[in-house]
Amino acid sequence: MKEKILEVKNLKQHFGSIKAVDGISFDVYKGETLGLVGESGCGKSTTGRSIIRLYDITDGEVIFQGENIHGKKSKKELKKFNKDMQMIFQDPYASLNPRMTAGEIIAEGFDIHGMHKDSKKRKQVIGTLLESVGLNREHANRYAHEFSGGQRQRIGIARALSLDPSFIIADEPISALDVSIQAQVVNLLKELQKERDLTYLFIAHDLSMVKYISDRIAVMRAGKIVELGSSEDIYNYPVHPYTKSLLSAIPLPDPISESTRTRIPYKEEEATGELSTHEVFPGHFVYGTDEQVKRWYKG
Numbered sequence: 001m002k003e004k005i006l007e008v009k010n011l012k013q014h015f016g017s018i019k020a021v022d023g024i025s026f027d028v029y030k031g032e033t034l035g036l037v038g039e040s041g042c043g044k045s046t047t048g049r050s051i052i053r054l055y056d057i058t059d060g061e062v063i064f065q066g067e068n069i070h071g072k073k074s075k076k077e078l079k080k081f082n083k084d085m086q087m088i089f090q091d092p093y094a095s096l097n098p099r100m101t102a103g104e105i106i107a108e109g110f111d112i113h114g115m116h117k118d119s120k121k122r123k124q125v126i127g128t129l130l131e132s133v134g135l136n137r138e139h140a141n142r143y144a145h146e147f148s149g150g151q152r153q154r155i156g157i158a159r160a161l162s163l164d165p166s167f168i169i170a171d172e173p174i175s176a177l178d179v180s181i182q183a184q185v186v187n188l189l190k191e192l193q194k195e196r197d198l199t200y201l202f203i204a205h206d207l208s209m210v211k212y213i214s215d216r217i218a219v220m221r222a223g224k225i226v227e228l229g230s231s232e233d234i235y236n237y238p239v240h241p242y243t244k245s246l247l248s249a250i251p252l253p254d255p256i257s258e259s260t261r262t263r264i265p266y267k268e269e270e271a272t273g274e275l276s277t278h279e280v281f282p283g284h285f286v287y288g289t290d291e292q293v294k295r296w297y298k299g
């Protein structure tokens with residue numbers, strides 16, 4: 001049996017009348033990457049931010065390493081949680097203070113957690129972290145604004161690693177970067193995962209890079225998870241029409257087939273009957289009415 005590191009149960013995050021996340025459930029297994037994909041505004045970042053407690057959730061449960069993290073917690077328990085779960089943000093320009101050096105950014109968490117107080121030791125730890133993300137020790141004294149976008153995102157990754165977490169939420173970590181360096185950053189994340197036994201929730205809005213990094217994929221639309229399954233099944237045997245539509249929008253590497261390709265438009269069907277999540281085969285979940293899921297799964 002695979003060990004669950006995170007269980008999300010009927011999570012809701014409403015902002016007034018906006019139901020950004022509206023009752024989603026999924027598990028994340030230790031050591032895997034779960035991709036969370038969907039178009040802009042569907043609730044991906046809100047899901048990540050709710051899980052990591054940047055928001056008080058509207059309803060539901062988030063269980064991390066066996067503990068309900070949105071229940072009442074002691075300071076000590078919260079500190080431990082804040083070390084074990086980290087986030088990497090989409091925009092490496094906005095998420096790093098340009099007036100801080102790379103070393104200061106990486107070491108911020110050390111002060112909060114009272115770690116590496118000895119300055120020599122601290123310098124060494126920072127240097128090792130910089131090297132582990134493909135930068136140099138000497139970079140510690142440079143200011144964030146002196147780095148390129150890709151280098152900044154490496155600093156963001158080093159910061160996320162600095163407290164030795166077990167779970168990282170990466171919220172579109174490559175979408176602000178040049179296409180030419182996106183693959184490098186994804187490869188770095190994959191290597192770090194292997195070396196450090198990390199678990200990822202990897203958020204993206206298109207399915208192309210997600211396939212490459214994820215073991216399983218959850219497809220989100222308008223605050224709901226409409227389909228969840230292994231990456232292979234989502235690609236080869238998509239069931240929900242929305243997933244099929246997203247797949248049809250992935251650019252092809254070959255320019256000739258690319259030019260003849262058209263995205264299958266998604267048109268929401270009027271649902272008659274109750275919507276719920278159906279396990280169409282083990283580990284593959286589809287959201288819809290009984291009638292819809294029967295029809296989609298056949299066709």
Ligand SMILES: Nc1ncnc2c1ncn2[C@@H]1O[C@H](COP(=O)(O)OP(=O)(O)OP(=O)(O)O)[C@@H](O)[C@H]1O
Pocket residue numbers: 015018019020038039040041042043044045046047205
């Ligand atoms: N703090 C907030 N207050 C009010 N509404 C919010 C807040 N954060 C997000 N929303 C709304 O919730 C919905 C989901 O937003 P969210 O940022 O989670 O989408 P997303 O899937 O991450 O989109 P993107 O791909 O553009 O990053 C949107 O309608 C957004 O406007």
Ligand SMILES: [Mg+2]
Pocket residue numbers: 044045046171
């Ligand atoms: Mg977002």
